[in-house]
Amino acid sequence: MMVLLAAIALSSFVFTATPTANIDVASLKVYNAKAKRYPFKQEEIGFVKFNITADLRPLFNWNTKQLFVYLEAEYTSAQGVNNSVVLWDRIVRRKEDANIVQSSRNKYKFRELSQSFKNVSPAEFSLKYNVMPYVGLLTYGEAARTTGFEMPEALDAVS
DSSP: OHHHHHHHHHHHTTSOOOOEEEEEEEEEEEEEEEOSSOTTOEEEEEEEEEEEEEEOGGGOOTTEEEEEEEEEEEEEOTTSOEEEEEEEEEEEOSGGGOEEEEEEEOSSOEEOTTSOOTTOOOBEEEEEEEEEESSSOOEEEEEEEOOOBOOOOOEEOOO
């Protein structure tokens, strides 16, 4: 039985898949807001509207249980720290659902730990995936990446 499981796991690496995807960032805005834990503190929160088209069906084979797909923003803070923030995600369990056409905004809060996006490097957005097999190792990959987007000045928001 163990030999069969090992053969299934190793056979998954023989087939290389190349998914196709495109990310279009429609808008990127930053607003001033009150920090939740500290009501007298201000922080800047980013809002991203994006369009994703992705064909991830080539990632499915006999050993694929599900895919974890996520949109990530990567930038360097003013202090020189590299940051990666997950903005949106989806679990794809069937090959029929792996053709993604999504127009949305960030699902998770996009904020800088220093409370300000001033002097950060341009943000790059990437669509990444994690293939979860029935048997074997998890594999990671990147389906698409954008060029850098400058972070705009913070706008005053209504609390």
